[in-house]
Amino acid sequence: MAKRRPTWTRRKAEALADSRAVLGSAEALIARRLRRVHARTDWTLEGWDALCEAAAAGPVIFAVWHGRLAMTPWMWDRSWGPIWSVTSHQRPGRIVGGVLGRFGWETVRMHDTRRNDRGTLTLARAARAGASFGIACDGPIGPARRMSSVAVDWARVTGAPIFMWSYSVERYSTLPSWDRLIVPKPGGAGRMVWKRWGEIGRRTDPAEMEVLRARLEADLDELTDGTDRAMGHAGPIDRA
Template identity: 30%
Template sequence: MLKKVSRSLALIFVPFIGSLIIRFLYLTNKKNFYAPQTITDKPVIFACWHGELLMLPYLYKFYRKKPHAKVLISPHFDGKLISRTIKYFGLETLAGSSDKNSARVLIQAIKSIKEGYDIGITPDGPKGPRHEVADGIIVMAQKTKTKIVLVSVKPTKFWQLNSWDKFVIPKPFGILNYYASSEIDISEMEIEEARSLLKEGLLKHES
């Protein structure tokens, strides 16, 4: 009972506080965007590693002044916290993971793309292995012939959690380096070729 109450309270307060912290970290850091200035008006799949998810909403805002995206998030409790947090940035979510309801969420994501939504996805989420590209993003892109933009967020000052994804939290008063690739078309690639290309692109800015 106590756990249920504490979780209910967390779902009310943590997302709001989290959104304020994300805004504070963004405002107190200098920003560099190493990215194409514009992308297509058609739906795009934005992909980043799970450990770099925190500051992703601002890269999306760089391209879409009016948010129209759904982010694939784990259905577990921590995923619910993330889902409610990013709603403060105008982003919707789809609940699913590689080990639970994977087919259902893939169908929902494909439907959302056809309805005009961009999709945000962490190819190694929600549980890893870290920096390994799962099949979902490849199937999604090939079924809809949607192009992919690979995103990396590299702060110069940060805390790194001792979690499976080595989750990165920027410190204030540093520099946020945002990297985004040109649009990538994998619609005609074999699955392993596509996987290698996406992994290489996402690891391009690792130190």
């Protein structure tokens, strides 16, 4: 059966949803809520000192699960230097990029299925200029907690160390999305964890890169699940 062509009303509605006025309002609302959550949560920070030491020596690469993106604005201190994130060209990705921009992050949009030569060149220039990177390792379309090779690839190219990062909170809800995105609520306690994972040599061969990718996936799972347990949850809160 042939696909139905979008109606005029639907096209206008989609154009409105993609307008800067609508996207900007959504970004401002989300950023305001995240600031409120951060300010009204009693945070415990684990591994922050190790990150400070690494940041003093140069850029780092963060490995994060997509379901834990909400609190990433506090993953890095912007006074240490620029940090970049890759976002999708799809509407949710553009909103995420806009929200991060309100916290001083730089973002580059990548297509989910097409070549991204221009975006890759932008990131390469940023890396040469000493930027750090935050990578949602199972984004932008999943499957959830299935790690792509992006983090280990960029670590090999740049020589920057990989830091795993995650957070958990007492009070939260989850979105009915592929990643079960955690939406923290104000109040209660929270925990952010940074853990240095290591560096990858420039001459690492493809077989070893796959071994490292699988190891990083398992280690980030363990870190994230352990953060949930430390907050008193019986299991991973994005898998409930």
